[in-house]
Amino acid sequence: MWLLGVLTSLDLKTLLVFFFVFLLIADFLKNRKAATFPPGPFGLPFIGNLMSVDGKHPHIYFSKLAEKYGNVFSVRFGSETSVFVTSYKMVKEALVTQAENFVDRPFSSMATRFYHGPTNGLFMSNGEKWKKQRRFALSTLRTFGLGKNTMEQCIREEIRHLQEEIESEKGQLFTPTGLFNNAVSNIVCQLVMGKRFHYNDHDFHVMIKYLSEVLRLEGTVWGLIYDAFPSLMKHLPGPHNNMFKYFDNLRDFLDLEIKMHKKDLDRNNPRDYIDSFLIEMEKHENSDLGFTEANLAYCSLDLFLAGTETTSTTLMWALVYLIKHPDVQVKVQQEIDRVIGQNRLPSMADRPNLPYTDAVIHEIQRIGNVIPLNGLRIAAKDTTLGGYFIPKGTSLMPMLTSVLFDKNEWETPDTFNPGHFLDADGKFVKKEAFLPFSAGKRVCLGEGLARMELFLFLVGLLQKFSFSVPEGVELSTEGITGTTRVPHPYKVYARVR
Ligand code: HEM
Numbered sequence: 001m002w003l004l005g006v007l008t009s010l011d012l013k014t015l016l017v018f019f020f021v022f023l024l025i026a027d028f029l030k031n032r033k034a035a036t037f038p039p040g041p042f043g044l045p046f047i048g049n050l051m052s053v054d055g056k057h058p059h060i061y062f063s064k065l066a067e068k069y070g071n072v073f074s075v076r077f078g079s080e081t082s083v084f085v086t087s088y089k090m091v092k093e094a095l096v097t098q099a100e101n102f103v104d105r106p107f108s109s110m111a112t113r114f115y116h117g118p119t120n121g122l123f124m125s126n127g128e129k130w131k132k133q134r135r136f137a138l139s140t141l142r143t144f145g146l147g148k149n150t151m152e153q154c155i156r157e158e159i160r161h162l163q164e165e166i167e168s169e170k171g172q173l174f175t176p177t178g179l180f181n182n183a184v185s186n187i188v189c190q191l192v193m194g195k196r197f198h199y200n201d202h203d204f205h206v207m208i209k210y211l212s213e214v215l216r217l218e219g220t221v222w223g224l225i226y227d228a229f230p231s232l233m234k235h236l237p238g239p240h241n242n243m244f245k246y247f248d249n250l251r252d253f254l255d256l257e258i259k260m261h262k263k264d265l266d267r268n269n270p271r272d273y274i275d276s277f278l279i280e281m282e283k284h285e286n287s288d289l290g291f292t293e294a295n296l297a298y299c300s301l302d303l304f305l306a307g308t309e310t311t312s313t314t315l316m317w318a319l320v321y322l323i324k325h326p327d328v329q330v331k332v333q334q335e336i337d338r339v340i341g342q343n344r345l346p347s348m349a350d351r352p353n354l355p356y357t358d359a360v361i362h363e364i365q366r367i368g369n370v371i372p373l374n375g376l377r378i379a380a381k382d383t384t385l386g387g388y389f390i391p392k393g394t395s396l397m398p399m400l401t402s403v404l405f406d407k408n409e410w411e412t413p414d415t416f417n418p419g420h421f422l423d424a425d426g427k428f429v430k431k432e433a434f435l436p437f438s439a440g441k442r443v444c445l446g447e448g449l450a451r452m453e454l455f456l457f458l459v460g461l462l463q464k465f466s467f468s469v470p471e472g473v474e475l476s477t478e479g480i481t482g483t484t485r486v487p488h489p490y491k492v493y494a495r496v497r
Contacts, residue, residue: 031076036389038083040074041065048076050228055221057481059372059401062086066402072386078228082376082395083385086402088409088433090386094398095440098383103441104130106378106395109230110223114247121298122445123306123375125290132289133299137445140276144191145449154190155453156345158183159460165199166465166494173470173491176319180312180457181208187453188307192300193257194272207253210246212309217243219373219483250304254297273300307446309484310370311453316487317368318361318458319467320475321416323492328418329466332357333497336463342497346459348452354459355428359421361454365436367416367477372401372485374438400435409433465494 028045043049053075054061065073066086074083085094094102104126105111111124119125122133145151162183166176179199185208186196197204217223222240226233233240261274270276277296284291290299322329339353340346351358377396384390405413410420410433423429437444444450461467469475469492479485 030079031081033074033081034389038072038074038386038388038390039069040076040081041069043076043081046078047228048078048081050077050221050224053221053224057372057479058221059369059399059481059485062373062397062399063401063405066399070386071402072388077224080228080395082397083388083390085385085396085398088403088406088435091398091400091403091435092432092439094377094385094396095438095442098385099440101380101383102377102396102398104378104380105442106376106393108227108376110218110226113230113244115298116294120290120295122302129288129290133295134445136277136280137273137299137303140273141191141446141449143276144272151187151191151449152348152452152456154196155187155456156347156460158186158196159345159456161186161196161199162457163460163464166461167496169494171493171495173493175489175491176494177312177316177489178205178208180315181212181308183457184312184315184453185211185304185308187449188304190272191449192273192303193261194275203253207250207304208308210250211304214243214246214250215305215309215484216480216482216486219481223483247301250301251297254300257300258293258296273303303446306444307450309486311450313370313484313486314365314368314450314454315457315461317370318364318454319492320477320487320490321364321367322360322462323467323469323475324477325416326468328360328416329462332360333462333466336459340459340463342463346456346463348455350459351455355422355426356418357459357462358428358455359418361458362421362431362434363416363418365454366404366410366420366434368436368485369401369404369479370436370484371438372399372481373483374398374400375442377442398438400438403433403435406433464497466497468493468495 031043031048041049041052044051052061062075062084063086065075065084071087071090072083072085074081085091105124107118108124112118115121115124119127119129122130122137125133162179165179182197182199182204185204189196217239222238226240258274258278262278265275265278267279270279274296277291277299281291281293281296322332335354335356336346340350374397377398379390379392379394379396381392382389390396403409407413409431411417412420421429421431437447437450469490475490476488479487
């Protein structure tokens with residue numbers, strides 16, 4: 001009664017000031033951290049450090065914070081504070097040594113709107129549902145990797161199509177992005193829906209455009225802002241709305257494909273991931289493990305989202321570095337000529353005999369840094385990391401840039417140097433800190449397939465063509481950063497060898 005009396009006697013201005021001070025104090029109290037919590041930059045009330053993040057290259061901003069605050073530090077986005085983990089040793093400690101503590105993904109409003117629920121698909125699901133779906137996807141990959149119509153065979157056939165398309169450019173300048181996207185996407189198409197698309201197919205082009213736009217937009221600052229203020233952003237105009245629209249369009253595309261698969265499903269002869277999933281669904285009618293038609297669409301979409309742009313972007317970086325280092329390009333071609341020749345298609349059995357080529361591919365993946373941040377994780381229980389206390393429920397970002405450019409692990413971290421993966425006798429050497437696919441229980445599910453694609457496609461390309469740019473053109477290595485880091489658009493000559 002007393003407080004009500006005081007409040008009603010105040011004018012509107014004073015009331016607003018009172019309310020604002022109240023919000024400030026509440027914000028301060030809610031976001032106060034213990035002295036043992038990882039340090040980080042001072043954040044403004046309500047928005048934290050959102051406005052300080054370099055929207056163009058967030059990973060560079062976070063790398064600078066690591067120099068200032070150490071390998072475990074914190075950054076506040078809206079009302080959420082995330083812990084960033086950097087350096088090979090600390091990332092390994094979080095993802096491998098403390099694997100059980102950091103296996104799950106945190107809740108994300110953006111993902112919940114994408115997947116129409118918090119734990120659908122392969123990338124964002126958690127617990128038993130994630131375990132079961134991951135295991136099922138891996139075993140399907142294995143089945144179609146080893147069976148009659150092996151993934152290796154699919155890739156070798158796709159090389160032919162890619163080579164033909166490049167040859168049809170007749171040595172003129174062309175942009176390789178679309179062709180690489182088509183080729184790589186066709187491999188996921190074969191895996192998921194048992195078919196490939198012609199490079200001129202309109203629907204295929206639209207699908208690929210939506211895939212790369214969703215990935216680009218969710219990795220920009222719009223993604224961060226959406227996750228920080230979902231109730232507000234839902235009603236505001238902006239590019240973030242497009243990513244939801246595109247995601248729903250992709251889902252419609254897959255729903256149609258699933259419908260067609262159901263029509264001519266042969267239970268004794270599954271052709272692909274969709275068939276295998278439909279068959280598996282019959283065993284799980286009453287379970288809660290995600291074997292539903294809706295989740296089939298989301299898991300398939302995740303395979304496309306995670307498996308297309310990552311791989312084709314790596315091929316794009318490969319051309320950038322091979323053109324910038326023509327001596328390396330020639331050396332790879334000489335090795336291929338010696339071991340395979342120019343007519344026989346490459347196979348995975350050739351890899352051990354091509355150590356220099358293998359080292360170059362690894363170095364391209366390292367310096368290309370296609371996923372500069374990583375998938376977010378959440379602490380399942382109170383724990384400590386690098387001497388700091390990490391309370392249960394804290395979001396954790398084990399940053400891959402910090403591993404692939406770790407000064408303690410790489411001789412010349414900022415320079416393209418295939419020697420990072422070669423010993424004194426020119427033999428290929430594995431490097432522990434080579435983690436472009438991350439590590440631990442949630443390590444990239446498609447790592448084996450991606451490595452096979454990168455090897456076969458690159459060897460197939462360099463076997464047939466020499467790549468260059470016009471005199472005086474300098475390709476940029478800066479990149480455009482979203483969820484993936486993509487090279488600035490460029491055009492190349494492909495001279496038939
Ligand atoms: C060069 C190519 C690729 C790179 C650099 C890459 C990298 C990554 C990274 C860094 C993660 C996050 C792991 C984590 O949170 O710790 C991831 C997850 C994932 N990747 Fe890849 N990836 C590539 C290709 C592929 C391919 C070809 C597929 C499948 C067709 C695929 C499917 C997935 C899936 C489903 C996940 C989620 C795994 C989970 O949460 O359990 N990726 N990938």
